[in-house]
Amino acid sequence: MSPLIFYPVAAAAVLSALAVVTARSPVRSAMALVATLVSLAACFAMLQAHLVAALQIIVYAGAVMVLFLFVIMLLNLQDDPPETGRAGLRFGAGGVAVVLAGGFAKVLWEHSAGDGAVLAESFGTTKVVARSLFSDYLVPFELTSVLLLVAVVGAVVLARRDDAPGQD
Amino acid sequence: MVDAAHATHVAQTAYAVEYLRFIVLAPLLGAVLNIAFGRRLPRAVVGTIACGAVLLAFVTSLRAFSAMPADGYLLDHAYQWFSAGGLNINLALVSDRLSALMCLIVTGVGFLIHVYSLGYMSHDPSLARYFAYLNLFSAAMLVLVLGENLVVMFVGWEGVGLCSYLLIGFWYEDPAKAAAGMKAFIVNRIGDAGFLLGTFALFWAMSDQGHASLSFADINAAAPALGTATATAAALLLFIGATGKSAQIPLYVWLPDAMAGPTPVSALIHAATMVTAGIYMVARLNGLYLEAPAVMKFIATIGAMTALFAATIAITQNDIKKVLAYSTVSQLGYMFLALGVGAFGAAIFHVMTHAFFKACLFLGAGSVIHAMSGEQDIRRMGGLRYIMPVTFATFFISTLAIAGVPGLAGFFSKDEILASVFAEGRLGLWAIGLLTAGMTAFYMMRLFVLTFMGEFRGEAHSYEHVHESPGSMAMPLVVLAFLAAVGGYLGVPHVLGGSNQIGQYLAPVVGLHELHLGGLVEFGLMASSIAIAGLGIWLALGIYMTSPGADENLSQMNSGVYRAAAGGYYVDNFYNLIFVKGAIRAGTVLWKRVDEAVIDRIANGTGTLVQELSARTRRWSTGNVSHYALTFLIGLLVLAAVLALKGLG
Amino acid sequence: MITSAHFMVLSAVLFFIGAVGVVTRRNLIVIFMSVEIMLNAGNLAFVAIANRLGTIDGQTIVFFVMTVAAAEAAVGLAVIIAMFRNAETIKADELSSLRW
Structure with missing residues (x-):
């Protein structure tokens, strides 16, 4: 892993995340979030998580973000007005977050310094992840399908208009 | 004067039987039947169930009595009730010489009173409730008597207290009667607390000795090892229980009020059986009490004080039942006096004779009240001898018996007590006892004379309604009067050529209290009690035969003392x-x-x-x-x- | 040389950027997107640890997190739509009718 690749990617991730949080327009936030997700996909690739990186692009940047944009368009949201009157909240949150981020970064840095394990060439390929998923994690995997089904049904019930046709 | 000797306890063998439980279960079943179905059954059936149940208990008691082994006792061990730590409490019944005799008294006198109640309560609408309570009382009393250990006895102890409360307040529509029931219950609770604490103390001490048991046999056997201090504490606490149940100073106050109940109840519970529970308990635990000489002295003193105190009050009462109630308190005092000098056999003897003549007196009083349509004031009676010959005759015999006229039951038992006290060298207590005997003769003869002799002093129209009681009431009177006359011959002292059979019979359980007085001294004692009884009777006859209203003059002449006594000394x-x-x-x-x-x-x-x-x-x-x-x-x-x-x- | 430790630090920074977004923004959709950033920061930490330990479990768990995130997005956005329809707003500080 070359610092030449890592630092630009990391910078892109942080800056786009900041843009998500600060952008006045929800559409801009969403576009910045896409950038964050793509940057993270690059990070996953660097960490030899090839399948996860591919899923990140397809599922998050693709499917989930389309859903976000769709809802933003559906609700026809305007730009938010400038944040006023909540200085206490903003500075409080910012201060606490800076302290916590610094502390966490320090602890994580100190506890994971040094070289990691030597990885096999096939680490993170579809085959290896699938083997784990369909052996050790088979039951949770199957339960995931139930979760998704429940989510789909729940989403339909929640989002449907009360006077929608076909209702009992 | 020679110290009275106590025969050492002979090792007793237990013979297992399984029929003692029916003595308790029969009246219990009768009570259950009458509570459950009594209101829908014909009155005759209700009475038959109740009397039959007690009769069955009496027959079973007779069987237990006749099966009494020479060297032991009968034990009916139903099951182990509970076990806590090293302590095993068995639901077991024991019929030894003491409890077998008590069982006969309870069931025998109880049966007669049940039969009497058939007539006495014939007009009462709550007949089933009455007989249910009465049967329940019998069952509880028999549990008390037959219980193998203190815990089972306590069940009966509380049971008779409850039934006493229920029966005193039987006519609960009258607030005064309900209040009398509550008074009896509350005063008894004070004593019961002492009984419970005594039980705990014994459990503690017995556990220290290594055999955690509350059975009477074990307690009596282990008593010498407990040490005087422990034995004294336990014995004193249990005696507090006895003062409550047996109406001694300072807890006697409930008994005169208990006369609010139906008169047969007064006869059964508050004269013949329940009030003797304290005496029975002390006799049962004689081994323990002999290890606590200080408590024995205390018991004797309390007994003598109560006997005298209650007798003075009895002289001044005008309610026929109140006189008998104070007389009962006084006689119970006699029994405690006997216990206190170690004459356990004499005490039980007096329990028995007292049950006969006092039950007869109460039933006679009930007969009079029944005939007088509820009138209880002897100042408005008189002259009833012509109309109620059976009641008159039986009452007369019983009066002579309690007064201590030679040949009748009370003479022998009372005399044995006085002789035992004298033999122990307690001359002060003996003098009190003798004085009380004279007063007893006086107030009983006063009661008799005012009720039956002279002319009728009530209103004329009520005289016309007076009638002799029906057969169901007269029969028990006759039987009890017969027993009051001859019951004493079970304990004729040696000096009169008898063999004190009852004392000998009870000796393996309670020890034999031998007098060692010498014939002349015993004759002297006997003569003195005959003389004082005669004096009492003569005085009463002299005063009340000629002027039935003599009390009026007396109360004016000596108003302070007289009124104090008439008011129960304002206790x-x-x-x-x-x-x-x-x-x-x-x-x-x-x-x-x-x-x-x-x-x-x-x-x-x-x-x-x-x-x-x-x-x-x-x-x-x-x-x-x-x-x-x-x-x-x-x-x-x-x-x-x-x-x-x-x-x- | 870049090690997994660098990715861990990046994960921590992204997580708290997301947290600040959740606390400070009024718009429910933006809050929701901030939550997605926090979830992804967690994913990054999992993958970095898998890399460091040489075990595949970290990556497998990311798979589950993504699934849950997708389900959450579907339900959460449906809730936002329902809320908007009822209250005509998706401003967090205006939706306070559950206060008492």
């Missing part, structure tokens, strides 16, 4: 002032000063505090998700800070 007023009013005052103070001023304030203050705190903390609940999220983040910071300070390990 009730005293208790009322100190304990009842005191309790009310203490309750008021606790209510106003503690409950309202402290506890209520604490309770209300808690509410106010929560309200105040909530009014402040509710500001945190803004309803704004952002604030909650920030709180969440701050929580994370605190958690992280704590972990950082403690170190991650």
Whole structure:
């Protein structure tokens, strides 16, 4: 892993995340979030998580973000007005977050310094992840399908208009 | 004077039988039947069930009595009731010589009183309830008598107290009668607390000795090893229980009020059986009491005091039942006097003879009251001998028996007690006993004369309704009068050529209290008690035969003392002032000063505090998700800070 | 040389950027997107640890997190739509009718 690749990617991730949080327009936030997700996909690739990186692009940047944009368009949201009157909240949150981020970064840095394990060439390929998923994690995997089904049904019930046709 | 010797306890063998339980179960079943179905059954059936149940118990008692082995006792071990630590309490019944005799008295006299009740209660609408209580009482009394250990006895002890309460307040529509029931119950509770504490003390001491058992046999056997201090404490506490149940100073006050119940109840519970429970208990635990000489002295003193005290009150009473009630208290005092000098056999002998003549007297009184349509004041009686010959004759025999006329039951038992006291060298107590004997003869003869002799002093029209009682009431009177006449011959002393059979019979259980007085001294004692009884009778005849209203003059001549005695020496007023009013005052103070001023304030203050705190903390609940999220983040910071300070390990 | 430790630090920074977004923004959709950033920061940490330990479990768990995130997005956005329809707003500070 070359610092030449890592630092630009990391910078892109942080800056786009900041843009998500600060952008006045929800559409801009969403576009910045896409950038964050793509940057993270690059990070996953660097960490030899090839399948996860591919899923990140397809599922998050693709499917989930389309859903976000769709809802933003559906609700026809305007730009938010400038944040006023909540200085206490903003500075409080910012201060606490800076302290916590610094502390966490320090602890994580100190506890994971040094070289990691030597990885096999096939680490993170579809085959290896699938083997784990369909052996050790088979039951949770199957339960995931139930979760998704429940989510789909729940989403339909929640989002449907009360006077929608076909209702009992 | 030679010290009375006590025969050492012979080792007793237990013979297992399985029929003793029917003595208890028969009346219990009768009670259950009458409670459950009595109201729908014909009155004749109700009475038959009740009397039959007690008769069955009597027959079974007879069987147990006749099967009594020479060297032991009968044991009916139903099952182990509970086991706690090393203590095993068995639901077991014992029929030894003492309890077999008591069983015969309870079931025999009880049966006669049940039969009498058929006539006496024939007009009462709550006949089934009455007989159910009466049967329940019999069952409880028999549990008390037959119980193998203190715990089983306590069940009966509480059971008879409950039934006594229920029967005193039987006519509960009358507040005074309900109150009398409550008074009996509450006073008994005070004694019961002593009984319970005594049981605990014995359990403690017995556990210390290594054999945690509360059976009477074990307690009596282990008593010498307990040490005088422990034995004294336990014996004293149990005696407090006895003063409650057997109406001794200071807890006697409930018994005169207990006369509010139906008269057969007074005869059964408050003369013949329940009130002798305390005497029975002390005799049962004679081994323990002999190890506590101080308590024995105390018992003798209390007994003598009660005997004299109650006798003086009895002289002044005008209610036929009140006279008999105080007489009972007085006679119970005699029995305790006997216990206190170690003459357990004499005490039980007097229990038996007293059961006969006092039951007969009460039933006779009931017969009179029944005939007089509820009148109880002897100043408005008189001359009943012509109309009620059976009642008159039986009452007369019993009066002579209690007065101590030679040849009748009371003479032998009372004389044995007085001789035993004299033999122990307790001359003061003997003198009190002798004086009381004279007073007994006096007030009983006064009662008899005012009731049956002379001319009728009530209103003329009520005289016309007076009638002799029906057969069901007359039969028990005759039987009891017969027993009152001849019952004493079970205990004819050696000096009169007898062999004191009852004393010999009971000796393996309670020891033999031999007199060693020498014939001349015994004859002298006998002569003195005959003389004083004769004096009492002569005085009563002399005064009341000629002037039935003599009490009026007496009360004017010597008003202070007389009125004090007539008012029971104001003991009730005293208790009322100190304990009842005191309790009310203490309750008021606790209510106003503690409950309202402290506890209520604490309770209300808690509410106010929560309200105040909530009014402040509710500001945190803004309803704004952002604030909650920030709180969440701050929580994370605190958690992280704590972990950082403690170190991650 | 870049090690997994660098990715861990990046994960921590992204996580708290997301947290600040959740606390400070009024718009529910933006709050929701901030939550997605926090979830992804967690994913990054999982993958970095899998890399460091040489075990595949970290990556497998990311798979589950993504699934849950997808389900959450579907339900959460449906809730936002329902809320908007009822209250005509998706401003967090205006939706306070559950206060008491």
